[in-house]
Amino acid sequence: MPLPTTRTVAYGDIVLITGKDRRTFIRTVGEGKRFECHLGYINYDDIVGVPYGEQVATQMGHKLFILPPNTDDIVSHLQREGQIIFPKDLGYITLKLGIRPGVRVLEAGTGSGALTLTLALLVGESGHVYTYERRQKMQERAITNIRRLGLLDRVTFHQRDIERGFDERDVNALFLDVREPWDYLPQAREALAGGGFFGAIVPTINQVIELTEALYNGPWYFLEIEELIRRTYKTIPARIRPDDQMIGHTGFLVFARAVAREDRSDPDTAAGDEPDDASDDAS
Amino acid sequence: MPLPTTRTVAYGDIVLITGKDRRTFIRTVGEGKRFECHLGYINYDDIVGVPYGEQVATQMGHKLFILPPNTDDIVSHLQREGQIIFPKDLGYITLKLGIRPGVRVLEAGTGSGALTLTLALLVGESGHVYTYERRQKMQERAITNIRRLGLLDRVTFHQRDIERGFDERDVNALFLDVREPWDYLPQAREALAGGGFFGAIVPTINQVIELTEALYNGPWYFLEIEELIRRTYKTIPARIRPDDQMIGHTGFLVFARAVAREDRSDPDTAAGDEPDDASDDAS
């Protein structure tokens, strides 16, 4: 896979290149090609075999670090249209959806593919990602992004509206990043295995209410509404302080678990019962 | 692996069992054994083959859901001593450390193993986790937790002080959850591959300052100090509101990248240069 875990740079590696001004570039090391930026150029042939973390100089003499990128770097440099899911949310979403090697996960819409690639990286070769997108342009963008990472064989792209449902059944997890997720809950429930993990992201509180109502009245359990607020700090040791400006909002995250359909009049099983907030384990 | 991705319950599966009062239990489905709680008992033999997401009744007639657990469930029910890293931080840490199948990652201290198991789940069979813990009792607890998940072969446990360094070299990522992480930066740098991902969590702002100073003056790049604040909401559709009480603080996260040692007088490469906050990519 192009994302390197080796000690030295090799052809085909996706690398992060950065100089003293902290401008960062994500590139694939191509034989006979060269990297160019405002600080000059570097022949990729000259950096193959160089240990990661060292500096190489452009022809203009500017030193640049060659580093392996993490998921945050990849996502932040994605060629994109419209909003993407932020790294702070991506990590938590994968945790809540139980993503790990071997898992089959479905998402809609694909968008620029930020979540798609995060999922594809984590499900490994034994898992799979199914992703739906209505807009052709957007899908092509996402396919390009996933291809660069060498992850195409882990992802099945569908280009169509999800109104008439999903092709897959018994997926372990399903995530909706669409404008009106409440419209597709029956379809989502049908695609999910029993006990499967459902998640969605919506930007407005009006959407939170609509989605919560729909989940509350369906075969879903363990409703959760939450958001992650990321606070960054200036790193000058003598004057450490939170940054003046911060991202105030990306989206509300809503999670639930797919359960068997049942008689909703049964007071034992209403999804929205106020929880006792009790958790217990004594194995 | 005991964490199920199948449609129906099988012997050996780790399952989440929960009733109408939302009390949750994590258990392993054992042949000839039974689950007991305040609502009665269930013979595991009776639930093998039952689809996940369905309810089964205890001998007292209380219906319980049988669900596959996610990483959040597992971590939240961990047998533990002392503080663990919270799920909101775990997902983000793995993203920032570039964790995915095939990666070799080192951590200290092991603690109750919350991060250990999260890493072990994600590195897959081709990756590996190396973990250090000084206290024997604590390590035994962690080993028990990892064994239950069937992940022992992905983890190497070291029981000793990290003062004299780590055994491993060229690991892709390294995370410190110790009281004075600044004391172990040379050891960390030695174990990490060039360009490797460094992370740490510290609870106090005094520690943030000490750690930042040490990183600032060493072979580290891209210092980041940040924290994730998780806000949860009540889920009654007609009265949605943030919860009255929230976790105000878990820890500050500090990240950096290991780079080659160099002449620190070179103004081009000081780790702590105020960034231009510019990122750019045109591939």
Add this chain to the structure above:
Amino acid sequence: MPLPTTRTVAYGDIVLITGKDRRTFIRTVGEGKRFECHLGYINYDDIVGVPYGEQVATQMGHKLFILPPNTDDIVSHLQREGQIIFPKDLGYITLKLGIRPGVRVLEAGTGSGALTLTLALLVGESGHVYTYERRQKMQERAITNIRRLGLLDRVTFHQRDIERGFDERDVNALFLDVREPWDYLPQAREALAGGGFFGAIVPTINQVIELTEALYNGPWYFLEIEELIRRTYKTIPARIRPDDQMIGHTGFLVFARAVAREDRSDPDTAAGDEPDDASDDAS
């Protein structure tokens, strides 16, 4: 007024008494009476004339500080039923409502009187507070609280439903702390002077939406929805850190300005126009 601004303790002063365990008591210094708590008692006669900030010993030898209270102390010790508006919100509300000596301000409902007393303190002798409360018990509680502070002559209490409107006209500011504030906007507009300050506090996002819609469609301008989140820190110098637990939510604050009724079809004046976020002043 009983809230002391003098250097030494006098009869009639409202004082804050506190010992080494940080338990705090708000009391009125009464001639011939005594203060009692778990650490013993103090005769008020013995502390008259003592400078504030000094310690006096109970008959059991425990030293207690005698301090003048601030608005936060008073509000936090209020005899109350139900929720009160928190100090973090009280200060900001008074600022946004333009409260200062000489101002006439109206509020509903009175509740336990936390906002009432904050307003009464600030409007001085030349201003006035009008407050409405439907529940007699609640009103009596508030009257007791205001009387203790010697502020009764600055407050007019109405005990009745506000459905049929308010008695006052041309008040400078008006604040609603009621369950369905959107139902009383015409009455509020009628009581307010042109350009007057409107504010409300509501706990749920459903209420935020209803109130915003109603304001958006009425003679109101400069809609603002906001909340203040207060983060407190542990104060041990060597281990400063945010407190583990915090208040996650008290209420959403909604502010607007009363303007002249007008033809809503006039595109120049719709209250909810997306603002350009431009503010400018060159006097």
Add this chain to the structure above:
Amino acid sequence: MPLPTTRTVAYGDIVLITGKDRRTFIRTVGEGKRFECHLGYINYDDIVGVPYGEQVATQMGHKLFILPPNTDDIVSHLQREGQIIFPKDLGYITLKLGIRPGVRVLEAGTGSGALTLTLALLVGESGHVYTYERRQKMQERAITNIRRLGLLDRVTFHQRDIERGFDERDVNALFLDVREPWDYLPQAREALAGGGFFGAIVPTINQVIELTEALYNGPWYFLEIEELIRRTYKTIPARIRPDDQMIGHTGFLVFARAVAREDRSDPDTAAGDEPDDASDDAS
């Protein structure tokens, strides 16, 4: 006083003028003069007697609202150099310092006068504000700002370093907005009445530590470190959501109470004792 509480516009009133694009202007209504902006001009003589909250048209036909300003408006439009204390903090500071009519309060440095004017508005004619500023230019700016509000007689301006102490004694409250507040604690203690309210604002966590240490070791009680985080929301009723960008940080607020000097070895009275977090009142 120029800040109007009357129903109609009068000469000398300070007014807020705003048009459909939400650009806002703070002006004083001057006889024979006129207001000008990008939307045209208005003769002040034409708006005297007009009720607040109505619209008046510029000669170009653009309608503008004439409104009374609140403290937030005044502060936000202040002619300023450097950072000012934000309205979210101003309201809370006044509450914690026990500011109300009749109070004598001291502050340093004056800066552009945002806190000065907030205090001057609230202490009324019977209270007083004493303010210290080293830089002449800055002080002149603040004097201009206070003069416009007609509050000069409530404020005493000192232009000098505070190293050699303050002229005043027995002030009820004292606030420091200076770079190294820990250097001036003895002077602050000397100026404050016993039991007086101390407050400070500092931007960095390094300063928080230094200030806390100094307070902890001096004649101070009830140390508090806190911050207020303000979250604003978009106000379109159908799409309400937190604003994407927010102010991530202004300053940490530190509060304490001046108490009598004492033997610090007395374990009963150490300022920094971990509080029991108990508060109690049964009057």
